[in-house]
Amino acid sequence: MRAIYILWLRELKRYARSRSQVIASLGQPMLYLLVLGFGLGSVFQKAGMGSYLQFIAPGIIGMTVLFSSIFSGLGLLWDRQFGFLKEMLVAPVPRLEIMIGRTLGGMTVSVIQGMLVLVIALIVGFRPVSWWHLPIAIGFMLAISLVFAALGVAIGSSLQDMQGFQLIMNFLVMPIYFLSGAMFPLAGQGWPLKIATRIDPLSYGIDGMRAVLLGSSTFSPVLDIAVLICVGAVLLVFGAYRFSKIEI
Amino acid sequence: MIEVRNLVKTFGAFTAVNDVSFSVAEGEIFAFLGPNGAGKTTTIKMLTTLLHPTSGSIRLDGLDPLKQQNEARKKFGIVFQDPSLDGDLTAAENMEIHGVLYGVPHKVRRQRTEELLKLFELWDRRDEQVKKFSGGMKRRLEIARGFLHTPRILFLDEPTLGLDPQSRNQLWTHVKKVNEAEKVTVFLTTHYMDEADRVAHRIGVIDHGKLVTQGTPTEIKEQTGTTTLEDAFLKLTGETIRDESASSTDMMRQFAKMWSGGKR
């Protein structure tokens, strides 16, 4: 337990200390929120879809949590590069505990990031259907972060060095984002896109957040949370397995 | 305390450790000497559960580090050849994490951290981020951290690399102290033959992955008919310079193994 706690704390300290990184990682969602939210707002409205800012805010929050949690897992590559991974791996602590501590830390950081974007969205005019739904939305952020922090650990344990990073970004993380319905409604697509969006776990996270924050969704929020938890559990087991196999 | 039988490690077609056998008794200081790329670090990685041997057997205090990983890890401490600190954390925080991971009780942790950081002259800088430290300071912190808990076996992989003579002296004095006072078994590698001559009870010489000879420093000098360990070493391993820097084939190897995961 102590090991889990100290490694969780390590992630938080590193986050708190990388102030420039915090600002940089909030800059992108803020830009999306403002430029897309207001820029595409009139087109969206003319199409009879309501306010685009309202629609896109949960998507941008989902994006923030996705990036932040998957990077926390891929941070293993940095730990490997700078050598701290060795220190963790020879410690007389079950590797499962080390992986859990790190992953919980990454999840905490990404939910904090998600909440900061939520605050920014509220400042620029986003309004949830009920303020009482905010804690449930945070619950969805946590579920999204579970899925992708676990995926990040699985990938970070499997890659040997940083060279694979760009590949992962271009062929995994960006598609997950674009296919998730973060930017466009999930209803009314051709079947290829429809299948792709249904495979993407982030779709369910963002749909769930729309359900609680906007009161409208494509799937049911119960299905959303069930899918996230199941996929998260499977990925966590897989990530723990990959992590236990790391050699240096 | 350490029993190694017919240990082999291959990376693809390359054999880094080739049929090595030796044993180190409890309370002994054993120096593992060899030119760059001889296979010393690879051997230590296998002994410390970081790498799976291709074949052969290892026992640490009777435990198999392959099957009883966690029990085996409780037996040893290690100072790595390569950096292993968290640069974003402070010196004190690096010590703290180590102490918690190794289950050192809070009070002992505080007290020993202070002693060790003072000994290696880092106490005044304890609340600074490690990435701001000089190379020598980082190295000293790695060593201080290695002494925070008292293991049964201590692995030191080129611990004096990049240290000034004062710190080197501190280190070997401390190693001798824990060896004598607490009967800690020490397995070390170094490129400084005078150090090995001074502290080691027994020495093993490895070259191209093969153990060339082992014995006490005196035995090895007698064997080779030399007066210094340095001459004995040169006689055993030849005078050609070994270069282990990354060549283009190295880079290709790196690239190929990128996706191969932990298997290799």
Ligand SMILES: Nc1ncnc2c1ncn2[C@@H]1O[C@H](COP(=O)(O)OP(=O)(O)O)[C@@H](O)[C@H]1O
């Ligand atoms: N992961 C690896 N993949 C391929 N070759 C490796 C790997 N690790 C070490 N080697 C090679 O094994 C040899 C022994 O390396 P090492 O044990 O680090 O030597 P030493 O510590 O004695 O200087 C070197 O030629 C090195 O290039």
Ligand SMILES: [Mg+2]
């Ligand atoms: Mg080495």
